[in-house]
Amino acid sequence: MEIIKETVKEVVLAVFPIALVIVVLQFSVIHLPMDMFLLFLSGLGMVTFGLILFLLGVHSGLLPVGEMIGSSLPKTGKVWIVLLFSFILGFAITVAEPDVWVLAGYVDTASGGIIPRSSLILTVAVGLAIFVTLSMVRIITGLSINYFLIAGYIVIFAIIFHPASDAYFVPISFDAGGVTTGPMAVPFILAFGVGIASVLKSKTSSQDGFGLVALASIGPVLAVLVLGIIYDIPEDVVLEQADGGYTFLGTLGEVAIALTPLILFFIFFQFYMLKLEAAKLGRLFFGILLTWIGMTFFLHGVHVGFQPAGTEMGTILGGMPNKWIIIPIGIVLGFVATFAEPAVRVLIQEVEKVTSGSIPQKVMLLTISIGVALSIGLAMARIIYGIDLIYLVLPGYIIALTLIFFTSREFTSIAFDAGGVATGPMTVTFVVAIALGFSDKLEDSNPLIEGFGMISLVALTPILSVLILGIIYGAKDD
16 A cells, blocks of 8 residues: 555656646646647646556566566576576567657657657667666676776767768667666666676675666667668658547557567566466566556557647747747756656665765755756757757767766766656656657757757766766765
8 A cells, every 4th residue: 555655646746746837838828729738638647647557567567577587597507598588678678668659659750650660669679678688798797887888878979970870860869768768667677687686696786786777778879870870861851740540449459569578578487487376476467467557548648648739839839939938948847857756866865875975865856957957948949049969968978978987886877877767757758749849840940850859968967967976975085
């Protein structure tokens, strides 16, 4: 019962503040058509209800499954088996990640169907699977995460500046790296990694607890950039409007297909390794059932409520004479979304624990919230003034990769993991829709280039914040 109360509180705290801001904007600045606004409210209800069921299902079903599989693999004594199943598991968990589905749906719409949703989901899944496997190599070998991070980002920027690279895919690729750290993938990958590390009993186990997500999110960026070399996008792509063709039963079927690889994976382990009792097996499958229903409500709420209302809101703002107004709106939305984000609360608690209270939770919460608020404001300014995303993320990551030499490995791992915690469901599902609608309304703007990239800037801010705090903590400690 306690976990239900905590989950409801967690979701309401994450959704309510940003919803309140949007309601205030509706009656003061935006004035959506009433039927569209009611559609947003119905979507809000479905997203909230769906997230509650989804998180309850993840905690009672998928997390124990991830930890049990993670702890059983090393007992085989064969490294290749650990790596093979790490790849399969990384692929399966990404296909089931709701944030990835939402981003892929937006890309499908913004590209006029040229980049199909299924292609992007499968590409992101392969990229994440490869880097989850590399993360296991790091845990087994005990190599520093710094080597993997530096090598990964060097390859990323080498591909971006390669003549064959497609500019359309740069913002999408960085956003793909951000959404893979969603409510499904993060807890499952961490549980899987903790299970493996607990059996290996690595001497660096305290550091192995972090960094898995950081490395995993590099893979989708690389994979989508490679996809950009394959696809040829014409310059005159037009943003499609959501056509309302989504049905609840259709979404139910799509989610069932998304969860099938994970369920088959679990059944395989149940027969050959886990051999759980019927009662425990029943509880786990009930959790998976909750995940299925919750994810369906979440995605359906995004399809029928958030996407059309958010796009329309962005279109209205883009048609106003004072277009700069979207910058302060983005700043306010970014601040309230981050300040209430449960994953951020978990992160700041962890940092306070690691630093023995030297960095108070309040200081870090304000630091990250203000940083994310400014990054969304910057993302909106980027759309208005047509600033190339690479001019923002390249200096950002160069600074981040330089700072890792001045802080501890533990802070480095926490910082890059933190990059994903600020990209909560409201940012991915609603604020991106506003950015796409706004970008589409501007004459010299392309939604595929300027409309995406916001998630990457949001993900970069906590990395820089935590690294700087790590340096401050290190100086105090000396």
